[in-house]
Amino acid sequence: MKINIQLSDIIMRQSVFFSVVLSLFLLSCGGPKVAIQYQGTSPIPYDNPNEESNESQSDSDTYNPDPYVMVFSIPNLKGGNSGLRKRIHYPEEAIQNEVQGIVTVQFRIHENxxxxxxxxxxGIGHGCDEAVIDAIKESTFTLDNSENEPFASFLWMVRTEFIL
Structure with a gap:
């Protein structure tokens, strides 16, 4: 079943969900903490320049896409936030220099x-930026293809808060 969802609704729902998850995590941990919040964007499909578009275009050369996005599958982070959190280690240099703050990393998740x-x-430096990137590289993202729909690349963002 295909559903049209307005992008602003997706972002709002993700923001509320991740705020709740982040709050619960912060309440449940002690010591140096790494709080993780991630969100994705709509799929970025591959446009084959050799194929003609099925979209009928007017005499104008400009194309105004529909404000709705068709989402076939969304990447799943194997192990979820807790799995990613376990892979992010608070760098010793950052602890010694009492560095705290937020690291936001954007990256692409490919079809595979x-x-x-x-x-x-x-970024906040002192090894924190690299710690987040390394943890993401060690992570596994899966895509559900139960509908046998074509996959798309995703632009994803992970926001990580380092708290002493």
């Missing part, structure tokens, strides 16, 4: 679950 294109959008 591999990751690439890491960009630190917000």
């Amino acid at each position: 679950g591999d990751t690439s294109g890491f960009v630190v959008l917000e």
Whole structure:
């Protein structure tokens, strides 16, 4: 079954969900903490330049896409947030220098679950940025293809808070 979902609704639901998860995590842990929040974006399909579009276009050369996104499958992080959290270690240098803050990393999840294109959008240095990227690289992302739909690449973001 295919469902049209407005992108703003997806983002709002993810924000509420991850805020609750983040709050529960912060209440349940002691000592140096790594709080993780991640969210994805809509799939970024591969546009084959050799194929003609089924979309009828007017005389204008501009294409105005529908504001809705068809989502076939969303990547699942094997082990969830807790699995990723276990792979992120608070760097000793950051602990010694009492570095705290938020690291936000954006990356691409490919059709086969591999990751690439890491960009630190917000960093705090002292090994924390690298710790998040390394943990993501060690993670496994799976895509559900029960509908036998074509896969798409995803642009994903992980927001990690380091708290002493």
